Amino acid sequence: DSGVTQTPKHLITATGQRxxxxxxxxxxxxxVYWYQQSLDQGLQFLIQYYNGEERAKGNIxxxxxxxxxxxxxxxxxxxxxxxxxSALYFCASSVGPESxxxxxxxxxxxxxx
Amino acid sequence: xxxxxxxxxHITVSEGASLELRCNYSYGATPYLFxxxxxxxxxxxxxxxxxxxxxxxxxxxxxxxxxxxxxxxxNLRKPSVHWSDAAEYFCAVGAPESRxxxxxxxxxxxxxxxxxxxxx
Numbered sequence: 001d002s003g004v005t006q007t008p009k010h011l012i013t014a015t016g017q018r019x020x021x022x023x024x025x026x027x028x029x030x031x032v033y034w035y036q037q038s039l040d041q042g043l044q045f046l047i048q049y050y051n052g053e054e055r056a057k058g059n060i061x062x063x064x065x066x067x068x069x070x071x072x073x074x075x076x077x078x079x080x081x082x083x084x085x086s087a088l089y090f091c092a093s094s095v096g097p098e099s100x101x102x103x104x105x106x107x108x109x110x111x112x113x
Numbered sequence: 114x115x116x117x118x119x120x121x122x123h124i125t126v127s128e129g130a131s132l133e134l135r136c137n138y139s140y141g142a143t144p145y146l147f148x149x150x151x152x153x154x155x156x157x158x159x160x161x162x163x164x165x166x167x168x169x170x171x172x173x174x175x176x177x178x179x180x181x182x183x184x185x186x187x188n189l190r191k192p193s194v195h196w197s198d199a200a201e202y203f204c205a206v207g208a209p210e211s212r213x214x215x216x217x218x219x220x221x222x223x224x225x226x227x228x229x230x231x232x233x
């Protein structure tokens with residue numbers, strides 16, 4: 001158990017819909033990262049937040065957005081969902097803004113039908 | 114931009130045999146290097162990491178990896194595998210230059226993974 005929690009574990013929704021994935025980092029970690037894992041693209045970095053502020057951006061679509069709240073939990077919002085958005089979404093956390101030692105949560109499996 | 118190649122999609126090893134999983138990276142300087150393991154239905158667990166110093170790093174579960182700058186490699190090894198080692202293994206690279214320039218940690222770049230099968 002990494003100490004990073006993610007909810008829900010599974011999510012099934014229809015195309016065009018919007019969903020919110022939630023992540024709570026390890027106690028004491030200030031950075032949160034979001035990754036998408038799909039069969040064709042593999043594991044891809046989406047976005048990083050540090051202490052409430054966006055820190056780095058990867059291959060995140062404009063339909064996707066994230067935020068980190070004062071209690072340091074983070075939410076990833078996915079809108080106008082397409083079939084191709086079906087994937088495992090992982091959250092990871094680390095101590096600081098420049099720590100590469102990231103600890104991953106169990107993931108949320110999103111299925112878009 | 115950095116990249117990671119794991120040349121072996123699948124590897125089958127007999128229980129008790131030694132293991133080596135290959136990882137090659139592309140980056141203009143010395144990167145930060147990681148190996149993660151993912152069991153079915155689980156998240157990624159950090160096995161070991163290399164930032165600097167001794168090029169042979171020890172990790173959890175009896176794994177070790179060696180950084181070879183001349184070969185741009187960071188291969189994962191284990192002297193004797195157990196059936197519980199069957200999983201997906203991912204090599205990842207972080208780019209310290211973005212850290213130096215103040216760009217933040219940035220995300221890790223992962224390889225496509227190697228699926229390890231253990232034969233009884």
